[in-house]
Amino acid sequence: MPFDPLQTRLIRRLGIANPVFGFAHDAAAVAAITNAGGFGVLGATRHTPEEIERDLAWIRTQVGKKPFGVNLVLPTGMPETDNRAAIEAQLPEAHRAFVRGLQEKYAVPAASQAGMRSRFVRSEESAQAQLEVVMRSDVNMLACGIGSPLEVIERAKATGKLVLALVGSPKHARNALSKPIDILVAQGYDAGAHTGSIGTFSLVPQIVDVAGDVPVLAAGGVATGRHLLAALAMGAQGVWMGTAWLTTAEHHMHPVVRDKLLAARSEDTVISRADSGKTLRQIRSAWSDEWAAPGAPSPLKMPLQDILVGDLLGAIDEHEVQALMHHPAGQSIGYFNEVRTVADVMDGIVAEARTRLERLADENEVTTATATS
Amino acid sequence: MPFDPLQTRLIRRLGIANPVFGFAHDAAAVAAITNAGGFGVLGATRHTPEEIERDLAWIRTQVGKKPFGVNLVLPTGMPETDNRAAIEAQLPEAHRAFVRGLQEKYAVPAASQAGMRSRFVRSEESAQAQLEVVMRSDVNMLACGIGSPLEVIERAKATGKLVLALVGSPKHARNALSKPIDILVAQGYDAGAHTGSIGTFSLVPQIVDVAGDVPVLAAGGVATGRHLLAALAMGAQGVWMGTAWLTTAEHHMHPVVRDKLLAARSEDTVISRADSGKTLRQIRSAWSDEWAAPGAPSPLKMPLQDILVGDLLGAIDEHEVQALMHHPAGQSIGYFNEVRTVADVMDGIVAEARTRLERLADENEVTTATATS
Numbered sequence: 001m002p003f004d005p006l007q008t009r010l011i012r013r014l015g016i017a018n019p020v021f022g023f024a025h026d027a028a029a030v031a032a033i034t035n036a037g038g039f040g041v042l043g044a045t046r047h048t049p050e051e052i053e054r055d056l057a058w059i060r061t062q063v064g065k066k067p068f069g070v071n072l073v074l075p076t077g078m079p080e081t082d083n084r085a086a087i088e089a090q091l092p093e094a095h096r097a098f099v100r101g102l103q104e105k106y107a108v109p110a111a112s113q114a115g116m117r118s119r120f121v122r123s124e125e126s127a128q129a130q131l132e133v134v135m136r137s138d139v140n141m142l143a144c145g146i147g148s149p150l151e152v153i154e155r156a157k158a159t160g161k162l163v164l165a166l167v168g169s170p171k172h173a174r175n176a177l178s179k180p181i182d183i184l185v186a187q188g189y190d191a192g193a194h195t196g197s198i199g200t201f202s203l204v205p206q207i208v209d210v211a212g213d214v215p216v217l218a219a220g221g222v223a224t225g226r227h228l229l230a231a232l233a234m235g236a237q238g239v240w241m242g243t244a245w246l247t248t249a250e251h252h253m254h255p256v257v258r259d260k261l262l263a264a265r266s267e268d269t270v271i272s273r274a275d276s277g278k279t280l281r282q283i284r285s286a287w288s289d290e291w292a293a294p295g296a297p298s299p300l301k302m303p304l305q306d307i308l309v310g311d312l313l314g315a316i317d318e319h320e321v322q323a324l325m326h327h328p329a330g331q332s333i334g335y336f337n338e339v340r341t342v343a344d345v346m347d348g349i350v351a352e353a354r355t356r357l358e359r360l361a362d363e364n365e366v367t368t369a370t371a372t373s
Numbered sequence: 374m375p376f377d378p379l380q381t382r383l384i385r386r387l388g389i390a391n392p393v394f395g396f397a398h399d400a401a402a403v404a405a406i407t408n409a410g411g412f413g414v415l416g417a418t419r420h421t422p423e424e425i426e427r428d429l430a431w432i433r434t435q436v437g438k439k440p441f442g443v444n445l446v447l448p449t450g451m452p453e454t455d456n457r458a459a460i461e462a463q464l465p466e467a468h469r470a471f472v473r474g475l476q477e478k479y480a481v482p483a484a485s486q487a488g489m490r491s492r493f494v495r496s497e498e499s500a501q502a503q504l505e506v507v508m509r510s511d512v513n514m515l516a517c518g519i520g521s522p523l524e525v526i527e528r529a530k531a532t533g534k535l536v537l538a539l540v541g542s543p544k545h546a547r548n549a550l551s552k553p554i555d556i557l558v559a560q561g562y563d564a565g566a567h568t569g570s571i572g573t574f575s576l577v578p579q580i581v582d583v584a585g586d587v588p589v590l591a592a593g594g595v596a597t598g599r600h601l602l603a604a605l606a607m608g609a610q611g612v613w614m615g616t617a618w619l620t621t622a623e624h625h626m627h628p629v630v631r632d633k634l635l636a637a638r639s640e641d642t643v644i645s646r647a648d649s650g651k652t653l654r655q656i657r658s659a660w661s662d663e664w665a666a667p668g669a670p671s672p673l674k675m676p677l678q679d680i681l682v683g684d685l686l687g688a689i690d691e692h693e694v695q696a697l698m699h700h701p702a703g704q705s706i707g708y709f710n711e712v713r714t715v716a717d718v719m720d721g722i723v724a725e726a727r728t729r730l731e732r733l734a735d736e737n738e739v740t741t742a743t744a745t746s
Contacts, residue, residue, distance in 0.1 A: 169640055170638070189562065190562075190571075198704055199561060199572040199704055200573075200575070201561065201563055201577075201593065201603070202593075202707070203639070205596070205597050205600065206639065206707060208599075220574065221575030223578070224578050226581075226608055227574065227578065229606035232733060233599055233730075234600065234602075235599055265542075266571045267542055267544075331571055331572055334543070334579060335579070360378050
């Protein structure tokens with residue numbers, strides 16, 4: 001067997017071909033990631049329980065017995081029930097006026113019933129309903145944040161699921177490791193969506209150091225086989241990628257947003273709290289610019305911001321208000337400039353990681369013969 | 374010759390032992406880095422011409438014929454001459470009042486003549502005087518920013534010096550590559566002091582891709598041998614480290630600041646413009662907190678901010694006003710928790726990079742015999 005640095009212990013244990021975990025909100029992309037030899041993970045935090053049930057069942061029809069996972073963010077401090085009226089009563093008038101101002105400035109028509117994103121209010125009740133569907137399903141892994149309750153983790157494990165936790169600092173990692181976690185994802189500042197302040201390169205070996213025997217995946221900025229090899233060099237047993245799949249052929253994406261993603265450079269992403277109240281790295285747009293402009297109100301906390309802006313965000317997408325359209329993306333977006341299939345992206349990354357190691361040897365004028373002396 | 378991924382083409386060309394460039398403002402640390410097999414670089418932007426001349430000559434007495442470099446930042450748009458009075462006349466009264474308020478709140482005595490940091494006003498004239506000293510010296514390398522004029526670069530090369538440019542984005546790199554640059558440093562968001570927005574992990578392969586045959590060093594977050602191996606995996610031919618040396622035995626450092634550096638975690642650094650008008654990653658302190666507090670004025674541009682705060686910063690250090698004392702540092706600071714010698718840090722990094730590669734093979738249960746099959 002030739003030297004293959006990509007066959008990490010974790011990958012052999014999971015029985016998958018490639019040390020690449022792929023996160024996507026799109027079921028077709030998730031299935032394609034698993035079928036390409038990786039481990040697909042459906043981001044379902046904003047799915048209704050019915051949507052989760054449908055997507056998990058559909059992915060299973062596509063991947064057969066190959067493993068895939070689901071990610072739920074279970075934020076603490078949410079209201080107990082989906083009481084939209086109670087939340088709306090808490091929205092400050094200045095914030096409402098700012099959102100009305102955006103709607104007028106960009107001539108955004110009202111959202112239809114289907115376009116109203118905030119119809120699904122985050123609450124303890126809705127999170128519990130999402131979890132029930134996941135627990136009943138045959139999904140192979142639950143990925144969750146650091147705040148996840150012990151009973152959720154134990155229940156997932158009791159139903160034979162792996163449990164993975166995303167962390168952004170050694171402190172987060174120690175918290176997660178106090179529970180029976182199977183895999184840690186060290187997600188750095190470079191990442192799309194919710195992200196901490198520590199750069200991926202600075203973060204990964206620190207998480208490996210506190211993780212002990214728990215395998216670590218590197219996340220945030222992973223785009224090439226060089227990144228994959230670098231992640232393994234830093235002690236990770238694989239990578240976790242999200243941004244890479246957004247522009248693939250399989251991923252459903254509005255053409256306007258896809259074009260923005262294909263054109264974006266790494267420096268065209270910004271971190272904003274305007275979408276949900278939590279920090280969200282996304283491609284820069286008039287939306288992030290308006291909320292960062294002098295005089296703009298500071299975004300509210302989750303779930304208040306969700307309700308404040310949800311219907312407007314839904315209407316922006318529904319009516320294709322191009323200037324305001326945007327999408328979460330990490331700093332790796334600069335590497336993805338054309339539509340490719342998931343398998344092509346996966347194969348390219350894996351092949352590059354292998355050849356990069358060989359080239360490292362070549363560059364140092366070491367032949368196979370002398371390497372064994 | 375055994376397989377040694379650390380003997381990159383660049384390192385062999387320079388005739389040094391280790392692919393580690395070390396930046397420090399302290400001459401003793403620079404000499405120790407070169408003598409430990411790396412390539413020491415003196416950060417001299419805030420040195421007077423006399424200090425530069427003295428430091429470069431002293432380092433030469435310590436390192437013999439081994440190579441070392443000097444870094445000068447040559448910002449554009451500086452005033453022509455060291456006219457402090459003209460700059461002071463431009464300082465807004467609200468900013469002056471805020472600085473006086475800080476001085477009173479923290480009971481900072483006035484600085485002595487020696488403690489007045491802003492005695493050296495940045496100007497075209499002073500930068501020219503710094504450059505003259507460097508050009509006359511036998512220093513082996515000039516490290517400069519992207520704005521450096523072509524004639525400076527050509528003159529440095531004509532006197533036999535290597536020229537290195539620090540860049541934070543592909544756009545910066547293309548600009549630098551339009552000039553006869555010998556080495557590019559891809560410096561990411563994770564780095565100490567002046568830094569861009571792209572995380573090191575996201576940045577390095579992008580810079581390698583545009584650099585062609587020009588060798589690239591990875592900078593920002595480098596702390597361990599795993600980082601060094603990861604940098605090589607990403608296509609870099611070495612690393613550039615600054616934060617690592619701040620807490621070494623050789624580096625002159627105020628004990629209060631050293632203790633703050635030793636205690637700091639990666640998440641204890643912040644980016645502030647309050648020291649110079651340019652973004653400066655530093656350990657968080659009452660200084661950065663006060664300038665980030667609601668109601669604080671936005672820092673002025675360079676060189677106005679230099680003059681606004683220079684004497685107060687000098688007085689803070691001179692009179693040891695502990696709450697306000699701080700220092701530039703990158704996110705790698707979390708890895709450095711004890712005072713070690715420069716050679717110990719260097720040897721540890723190099724040894725870890727070598728053993729990490731071996732362990733990668735071990736983890737995949739590949740023996741030397743099967744590796745050649």
